[in-house]
Amino acid sequence: MLLNPEGSPCQGRYSNKPNDTLNHNYESGKCIYCGEPEIAYAVTIPATVELGNAANATATISAENVTLPTDKTLKVTVNGPFTATLVGTTDVTAHYTIKNGSTALESGDPVLTAKNGESPKIPLTFGKPDAAPYAGSYTGTVTFTVSVGTPTI
Template sequence: MLTRVLVNGADVTGSVHGGYYTLPAQIYADGSCYHSNCYCLANGSDSTDKDIIAKTQAQFASGEVAYLLQGTRTDTTIVWGQTLTGPNKQNYPVLRGEKVYRSTPCPTDYSNGESKNKLHNIGTDGYCTVCKELCIAYTVTIPATVELGNAANATATISAENVTLPTDKTLKVTVNGPFTATLVGTTDVTAHYTIKNGSTALESGDPVLTAKSGESPKIPLTFVKPDAAPYAGSYTGTVTFEVSVGSPTT
């Protein structure tokens, strides 16, 4: 099994047969050699083998191919590298060259230093205009349980992080009731509680949190215990939160 092979030649018509090194232009397999993650320079007569991938001269010079060839190997096992700047700049990957890093989350810049942060440039269709990836992503955190004691209210924080959206879209989290808890062991003995965002009591369907791309809001909600319950005992209930992405409302 051969992986991460650089094909150094103009006419790639067969399969890769070799090792972790550059190979001559005309390459054939003996029928027992399997390969993947192999690259050649795009020149108009590229291989039809899906595992021999054509890359442009600019992609080679940028460090992209060196990064792909190195793969997930650690710093102590650098096989493929490339010097990307300075007087010794290299236009192609070399064996045991300088380590290449890729930017995140938009994976379009390569460097010899640590991975740098590069944000997606998101168009209104949700795709990055640079890397062309679909860039709708977010992490919404909602506590699984909230416990109301006898003497105090409880606070739960709803948060959104890593929000990546088209410029004309907004992430929204709404709360849905009814805000009631049922006495354990019964089906009809209930107590009503209140959820507040600041000093505002929420109703079912009210928004709790909104966020546009790049924002990371954290909204503390107060769960106000019932003034009185019909019977003493433990009460349980379920409140649901709906997460959606849509056009902002005024």
């Protein structure tokens, strides 16, 4: 038996015990008691983005096979700081920009949202700094957070 990872009780089940929480029982992707879909999705985030000497590089963040209850939304956020460090050093950094279309993203900004049945693909642009402190190769890490929750208005 699979339990709903969100922990919400199944409204299609009944118990004579007043404080008894009854979980969903999923088979074939739906609760056999109330029909609520099981939470499932596949999010793809590239492992690397090579900036190189180009002014911008792109990477596509996508979600597929999104199966969620109607009151839930899948959200992918980007977390900063967006800095790269000169290889061989620990204190020489360059700030780069990540854009969704023409909008520059800040730490915690949503990159992608999806509801049940949606399969969005969002291209992000990674812009290298206008002037790095020193010539050479820089490397850095961008962290994304994937969550399922109640949509915010």
